[in-house]
Amino acid sequence: MTDPLPAELLDSLDDVALASRAVEGDFAAFEKIVERHRDKAYRLALSLTKSEADAQDVVQEAFINIYRKLDTFAGDAQLSSWMYRIVVNAALMRLRKTRRRAEVSxxxxxxxxxxxxxxxxxxxxxxxxxxxxxxxxxxxxxxxxxxxxxxxxxxxxxxxxxxxxxxxxxxxxxxxxxxxxxxxxxxxxxxxxxxxxxxxxxxxxxxxx
Structure with missing residues (x-):
């Protein structure tokens, strides 16, 4: 497990560096990732689900999956794009389950x-x-x-x-x-x-x- 860094030093790290530290066991680094991207993830989930409750559930589920899969992040794309993919997939899966909206082809x-x-x-x-x-x-x-x-x-x-x-x-x-x-x-x-x-x-x- 990597030694934790002071908050001000975590602020100076880019997403890839934070992801690397999080994989090594620095949970504060993952919390910094969540802090940076939570609002955008929620906005995207809300845009897709049209429900604040569903959007909150989607974001929570997405970040749990992101944490579990962080060691699979290859670093050959922006971390935000990789995270967006997980948020979108979680939102679309919820929509398929609930079928709460009429779909137009x-x-x-x-x-x-x-x-x-x-x-x-x-x-x-x-x-x-x-x-x-x-x-x-x-x-x-x-x-x-x-x-x-x-x-x-x-x-x-x-x-x-x-x-x-x-x-x-x-x-x-x-x-x-x-x-x-x-x-x-x-x-x-x-x-x-x-x-x-x-x-x-x-x-x-x-x-x-």
């Missing part, structure tokens, strides 16, 4: 042929105009409702990109997908959101207020 509003023929991108219009209308309460509520209807596998990719700001490569690491698969999921999620929000984004007189 985004494949119904996607064109697989187009996805194969061109690099998935963002549908023009909805995002820019949605940002311009950010202060419109009705539109904000509709955007949140539309995101909530996404199938969890698409919603996870969308939230990691748009809410957490992860890069495509980071999302690929978290979700254990290829970068191309991440692009496809994001594209299909955005197509669904564009279709769901079209009645609201098309009402210029409303969103301009």
């Amino acid at each position: 985004v494949d119904d509003v996607s064109d697989p042929a187009n996805l194969e023929q061109s690099a998935p991108g963002e549908p023009a219009g909805w995002r820019v105009r949605g940002d311009e209308a950010a202060e419109n309460r009705e539109l904000r509520e509709q955007i949140l409702a539309a995101i909530d209807q996404l199938d969890p596998k698409y919603q996870a990719a969308f939230l990691l990109r748009e809410i957490e700001g992860l890069s495509l490569d980071e999302i690929a690491t978290v979700l254990e997908l290829s970068t191309g698969a991440v692009k496809t999921r994001l594209h299909r999620a955005r197509l669904f959101l564009q279709a769901a929000l079209e009645p609201y984004l098309g009402r210029e007189e409303d969103i301009s207020n």
Whole structure:
């Protein structure tokens, strides 16, 4: 077991160094990891479960698993990405068990042929105009409702990109997908959101207020 370090020295260590110390038995180092990433983990879990109680359970379960599996962390990716993967998996597993939300297939509003023929991108219009209308309460509520209807596998990719700001490569690491698969999921999620929000984004007189 490694000798514990003073709190101020732990603060100066990066995540990989903390993980290494935690594996060697320094529980204070693991507590520092939890302290650094707990809020982001909870926000992600809450975004997926839409339940404070479920999100708290997911985070608790995720950090228990993280501690148990910390010796398997290879260090070839950011610790935060590896941790996100465990949080997302725990949240999706809970959603599968509870089935508390209705899932909407985004494949119904996607064109697989187009996805194969061109690099998935963002549908023009909805995002820019949605940002311009950010202060419109009705539109904000509709955007949140539309995101909530996404199938969890698409919603996870969308939230990691748009809410957490992860890069495509980071999302690929978290979700254990290829970068191309991440692009496809994001594209299909955005197509669904564009279709769901079209009645609201098309009402210029409303969103301009």
